[in-house]
Amino acid sequence: MAAVPSPAAGTAPLYGAYGIVKRFGDFKANDGVDLEIRAGEIHALLGENGAGKSTLMKILYGLLEPTEGVVTHKGDIVQLPDPEAARAIGIGMVFQHFSLCENLTVAENIALVMPKTLSGRALAERIAALGAAYGLHLDPARPVWSLSAGERQRIEIVRCLLQDPRLVILDEPTSVLTPGEAEQLFSVLERLRDEGRALLYISHRLDEVRRLCTRATILRHGRVVGACDPQGESARSLAALMVGAQVGAVTGRAGAALGPPRLVLDRLSLPAPGLHGTALADIRLTVRGGEILGVAGVAGNGQAEFFSALSGETAAARAEAVVVDGAAVGRLDINARRRRGAAFVPEERNGHAAAPGMSLSENAVLSRHATAPLARFGLLRRGAARTLAAAVIAAFDVRKAGPDPAAGTLSGGNLQKFVVGREIQAEPGVLVVNQPTWGVDASAAARIRQALIDLAARGAALLVISQDLDELFEIASRIAVLHAGTLSEPVPAGETTREAVGLLMGGSHA
Amino acid sequence: MTLDIVQMVLVTVLTAATPLILAAIGELVAERSGVLNLGTEGMMVLGAAAGFAVATETGSTLAGALGGAGAGLALSGLFAILTVGLAANQVASGLALTILGLGLSGLVGTGYVGMKRDPAPHLHLAGLSDLPLVGDLLFGQDAFVYVAVALVLGVWWFLGRSRAGLVLRAIGDDHTATHALGLPVRKVRVLAVLFGGACAGLAGAYLSLAYTPFWSPGMTAGRGWIALALVVFASWRPLRVAAGALLFGGATVLQLHAQAAGLGLPGQALSALPYVATILALVLLSLGRRQGGSLAPAALGREFTPHR
């Protein structure tokens, strides 16, 4: 891989990045990365979470300055001190976490990045024209908070295309879309490619990459570990490149021997919390001991509200709406539910499941003070907390620096192992987990999934909310779909398909 | 005759409302950009002291007004460095600013206690100013009043109609998203804070140059805090700030008249009225608000640290 634009490649690529190094403190997020992007191609940037994809893309968009290395445009070295500079040389970006202001309208959000001289009416006309041309319809007057994830992404794309970019960077664009919405996106992307634009497609979803892209650069631990034509590779070979080693599949499967009902939801309904939340409507469900019920769904369809209603962070209107091991707990708080044998793992590690600035032993107290002997007469038993934390650390192979470090100093995977382990250590009869392996490296993810299956095998009832269908098909015995705050009838995982679940995620009740 | 009394009352209401309008409209801009500056009282009182000092030394009310605004601006500059530059806690920094402003105003004002000067000149347009009922009200005020009105309209136009105002609102709504788009979050916030500081300083200068007109220590008497409450009360809308300030000015005038009329209530009870009224206004506002929805700028008071 050339350290400078290589004359051997013929004409210079449309955009290039050479020898990119980006340090955050001692950590090298990018370590000598080279990348060339040509007009009329959809170029995949593949890698696991934390491989350095987002860092590289932010450098290309002028959001980060590389510690070393250069970016080129048509062979000339360019400076990108800010996104304005990147936009000026034709680079546009569609963010994964939408950079939209929720309380502004669609048109206002788009106007933020348009030339100062453009009038409101002219802008509305251009939005309409573009929408008609690409099938990206938007109501300019709507406030963003009232829109679905798919519609929000449309704003991002329209905003990007209005600047007529030569390169469009897309960061995990399908992670918030239903399979149907993803299909629509693909046809837009193919059209853009056919118009001669370059696209940089960042993803870890191998099927999409193989369908869309003709070239791929693969990153691992901040370095380029390979380049290939994804259409000539198998998903397995791509995965091996990304992960660097074969990841063992989980063993055993939940749901072999079913016990009594341990978690029962009866007509659970909750009003939407605030302007931007989702209401839950009439959710009924029974999870038996020994099984894992998977709840699929696109983000923003009520997952957070559902989790909160199960955990007791939001109380239900009726006690019978949530029943744990025969006890009606709908009106009880989270600790009362824990005392009845339930345990919970929220989606967000930092700041929800754990307080990042506090030590691991203090974080053990956080969720276990009601269910473990960690306090007596209101006084903390710090030795007992350290012992509990040490037990979790040993059982889940949590890698850390120092004897009792702050939770925030752990890597995502290790903190997630600690957080899941902390709850499993209580041997709960009911465990509710929201996104068990979100943003976690493959080996930690495998370990966590195995632990969940083992817990079910010991007779616990598990409810796992996940956006990752592969994960659900791997561990769940039954799968239901959460869409717009309603839950579909659970079906055995072995009797359904990704396509059928995907349809439900999109809201069609086939 | 009765018309004259009505007009006189309306004029008093307007004068009592003017410092609140000036301070609140500045704070509103800062808060719409996402910065909560609780130092309004400090900037205002320093503006009052500095304004009076400069006006006395130069003999010019205009120079005094500019001096007051400049003092507020300088103090808010310190706040901007702390909260925008160093990501310090906005609430605590605002309190520091209040304490510092009160102390500095005492230092600046020491030599001027007990001095008096003529109040700021009032407009007089032959014919117009002599109209019954509205003549004095519309055409017979000092320049501060007209500046306050112009600022309200200007800020209303700026936030609702201009592109820069859109950028400011967007930054106040979500600094992470706007930073990702490459908008200058910290620069806009610094400018908004400075504008708020200048307005608060001008409000203070109005007190010592037009309203009383003399300097006495601590003369703002909580008006800076009331201005802060007004911004909340007005749901961060410029025109409502003006309306709220007029209501408040009305309450103040009522209190003064009640005190003069001698209703048998102790003077302290009447003096407490504006503060109790502020609390009541905030309570009524939250009672009237629908559950869950907050009208505050979404990023208000949150720290922001970009790193590249």
Place this chain on the structure above:
Amino acid sequence: MRLDLSPRARRSAVLSALSPVIAFAGAVLVGGIAVALLGVAPGAAFTTYFVIPLSEVWSLQEVALKAAPLALVATGLAFCFRASLWNIGAEGQFVVGGLAGGWIGVATQGAEGFTAWILPTMLAAGTLAGLAYAMIPALLKVRLGVSEILTSLMLVYVAELLLDYMARGPLRDPAGFNFPQSVPFDPAARLPYLMEGDTLHAGVLIALAAVIVATLVLARTLFGFEVRVVGAAPRAARFAGFSDARLTLAVFAISGAAAGLAGICEVAGKIGQLQPTISPGYGFTAIIVAFLGRLSPPGILVAAGVIALTTIGGESAQIDLKLPLDLTRAFQGLLLAFVLGADVLARYRVRLVPGGPRRTA
């Protein structure tokens, strides 16, 4: 050049302890420049402010007498501020506490026989009154979502006017030649002096005890843990099952009680009667003390001493050097600003990075 802040995973302990010292040095430096501009030699001013008060027994006692209410109020406020709740009305709670307790002192003036109950009752009344007064903003926040910042502050003015009215009106000494003050309390209604013939009263011990108790509560109890979690990670606190509303009421109760107790200690200790004004702004200065002490009770004790020192020093500087008292207040405000600014060192890695054209490989 541009300032680049990247968050530390964990606060640096060394810099956490060092940053108030750096801030103090910075504020002294700026204060020195201000003093020089006022025509006084900075060295002499420094001696008057920070050295002389420490060199004599009577002034040391004065420092302790000033530091005690500051430490007591600030310790209570630390609970609020740690939980990111902003009770800035401690001044009002202080005044109401002094008024309620002092009222008993006035009412029992001249009582005969068994009088040992009077002082404890006064202390309890002051504490409860401060607590109750703090409940107003707390309940308004919990029930209606009204900003506690504005309500607690507005109630300061109301409390001050109430005391002013009571001291000039109903509670005025009828035989006092129309002076706006109450009858002097009986000895049974006064805090005992620690040493015969000195000014140091038992209020200092109360403050000291409060600091020790607060230290233990924050570090060693589940409730202290709750306070720390709510401030550091509010969602995690909800996950832990800690209720926002309950905690809000609890920390307001603690800070209001502490301020009320400090108020009655001041009235029953130093002043000995009710006056229209009983506080030189302890409730506000305590906010500075709380932050200067890094919201930790032992740190607050040190900070209260430092601030008391500048106040006593400021009084002598006014007499000896003709430096205005407002200089002290300005210095204290500046000190708080510096403390908050210096805190960035503990929370972030601060680097100056070149903001101009980047280096190319």
